[in-house]
Amino acid sequence: MSVSSIHYLSKIFQPVTVISKTASISRKDVTSKSQRLMLELGIIRQSSPGFFHFLPLGIKSLNKLKKIVNQEMNNVGGQNVLCPSLINCNLWKTSGRLENAGPELFQLKDRHRHSYVLSPTHEEAISDLISSVSPLSYKQFPLRLYQISSKYRDEIKPRFGLMRGREFVMKDMYTFDTDIESAKQTYDLLCESYNNIFKKVGVDFIKVLGTTGNIGGSVSHEFHFKAEIGEDKVLFCHNCNYSGNLDLCNNEKCPVCGEEKQIDISNCIEVGHTFLLGDKYSKPLKATFLSKDNKPVALQMGCFGLGLSRILAASVEVLSLEQEIRWPDVLAPYNVVIIPPKMGSKEEQDTKHVAEILYTRLESAIPHLTDNVLVDDRLSLTIGRRHLDARRVGYRYVIVINKKASESVPLFELNDIKTNGQLYLSENELISFIKDNTVL
Ligand SMILES: [Zn+2]
Known part of the structure; x- marks a missing residue:
């Protein structure tokens, strides 16, 4: 799979609407x-x-x-x-x-x-x-x-x-x-x-x-x-x-x-x-x-x-929650989002291309995830901020690449926004977990 086919969040046309008293859409219309x-x-x-x-x-x-x-x-x-x-x-x-x-x-x-x-x-x-x-x-x-x-x-x-x-x-x-x-x-x-x-x-x-x-x-x-x-x-x-x-x-x-x-x-x-x-x-x-x-x-x-x-x-x-969208798993625009470390951090130096490699392995191991995984490449934002955005849009699995991913046995932080569970898993465990828990 070529890198160009990876879905990057920064490329998605997703203009937010600010709902206020003055904007073209006001609170009373919503x-x-x-x-x-x-x-x-x-x-x-x-x-x-x-x-x-x-x-x-x-x-x-x-x-x-x-x-x-x-x-x-x-x-x-x-x-x-x-x-x-x-x-x-x-x-x-x-x-x-x-x-x-x-x-x-x-x-x-x-x-x-x-x-x-x-x-x-x-x-x-x-x-x-x-x-x-x-x-x-x-x-x-x-x-x-x-x-x-x-x-x-x-x-x-x-x-x-x-x-x-x-x-x-x-x-x-x-x-x-x-x-x-x-x-x-x-x-x-x-x-x-x-x-x-x-x-x-x-x-x-x-x-x-x-x-x-x-x-x-x-x-x-x-x-x-x-x-x-x-x-x-x-x-x-x-x-x-x-x-x-x-x-x-x-x-x-x-x-x-x-x-x-x-x-x-x-x-x-x-x-x-x-x-x-x-x-x-x-x-x-x-x-x-x-x-x-x-x-x-x-x-x-x-x-x-x-x-x-x-x-x-x-x-x-x-x-949905008041401030966060929740989709039926089968209808979510994407099911998995991968969040690499912030630009300039030590973790970023130690985990170059890890997001892309993980992306490719997830899609090849789980065919129905094809086109359902997203990399949040807005590297100028903190992991916390991007994690929050992922929860708001309602992506079921949020994988965070942090310093544990650069250890001798790399571990990935997997967040399930539906159960609010958080796990640290090896790549193989991560792939099996997502495979066993998504019905698409
Ligand atoms: Zn009756």
């Missing part, structure tokens, strides 16, 4: 811990209210989440597509959604005065795609198409950073089956797949009965992270184990058994939503298959959304 930390530490940067740049560390984390999601979508036979963001308004008229859409729907006209929506979701677009090749043979099904793309919603009051922005990154899958029974099987399979995704992410989640809202359909579930700032309320009944969005309940009562006392109501952040749609979109938009007796029949659809940028922010919200 409404959640995750938003503040991600802005302050250069993970994201606001472009205008509700719109954010993902900076290199943010993108690295987002790409890790995309990889997990792509893998799971492939496991359930999903095929990746990418629909345009601008969708002809006529499709939304046909489905009947345009008139009820309200001001949250971005709309614009092209030079020919044709109207488009900047899509918040793609049921119409994907149904129209299938319609354009309909009727398809029943042998083509089940068909499961998904995309990962930016979605748009003109929030009256964007807040909590990536959690309620006006542009956000979603994974949306649309499934097509030939009958209700197989559509239900697809639905259960996808719910199971969502369980797998959230287990991999590693933040505690719950799946509850959901509201169908303006998407519609007959069955719906929501996946939530519990959090104080969550805008959804979820009711749990200890009497019958029912759990559902509070919007489904009357007067804070369990809608199944009527229990009023043995219930908990928690604030939650919705991170995923599944819908069994039936033929709500396939019928008006004519997405059909050819039955065995050669008749075109409307397909049974499901739609499955995951808010990827929201999952990222919500994970940070749930796991």
Whole structure:
């Protein structure tokens, strides 16, 4: 491995945002811990209210989440597509959604005065795609198409950073089956797949009965992270184990058994939503298959959304300390940071290139650490200062090269910011420890 491929912290574009009363982003605009930390530490940067740049560390984390999601979508036979963001308004008229859409729907006209929506979701677009090749043979099904793309919603009051922005990154899958029974099987399979995704992410989640809202359909579930700032309320009944969005309940009562006392109501952040749609979109938009007796029949659809940028922010919200980001291990931009001694110190003279050698050995011994190790080469700063920065950005393992690394049996200081443990380990012990303790 050549030295040029080493990731050096000084080269990372990570502009911090100072949040004050006078700056372009003031304290009143910063409404959640995750938003503040991600802005302050250069993970994201606001472009205008509700719109954010993902900076290199943010993108690295987002790409890790995309990889997990792509893998799971492939496991359930999903095929990746990418629909345009601008969708002809006529499709939304046909489905009947345009008139009820309200001001949250971005709309614009092209030079020919044709109207488009900047899509918040793609049921119409994907149904129209299938319609354009309909009727398809029943042998083509089940068909499961998904995309990962930016979605748009003109929030009256964007807040909590990536959690309620006006542009956000979603994974949306649309499934097509030939009958209700197989559509239900697809639905259960996808719910199971969502369980797998959230287990991999590693933040505690719950799946509850959901509201169908303006998407519609007959069955719906929501996946939530519990959090104080969550805008959804979820009711749990200890009497019958029912759990559902509070919007489904009357007067804070369990809608199944009527229990009023043995219930908990928690604030939650919705991170995923599944819908069994039936033929709500396939019928008006004519997405059909050819039955065995050669008749075109409307397909049974499901739609499955995951808010990827929201999952990222919500994970940070749930796991972080007040002043220090904590990531799920699988989503951290880097997992290991190596801090060499300060420039001009005796330790620096005695440990030349040790950081680079250790970096190379870590990556070659632990393949999944490739591109996940960082050298903090800001040698004019003290070890203490860089250690503090590493804790704030939330790198799980902080390896400090100090005078013990220049002894006859070199030892490295390994700090685990999750357990607050500190160990002195030989190079081999260090590599085994990290190998055994990281799940990526
Ligand atoms: Zn109940």
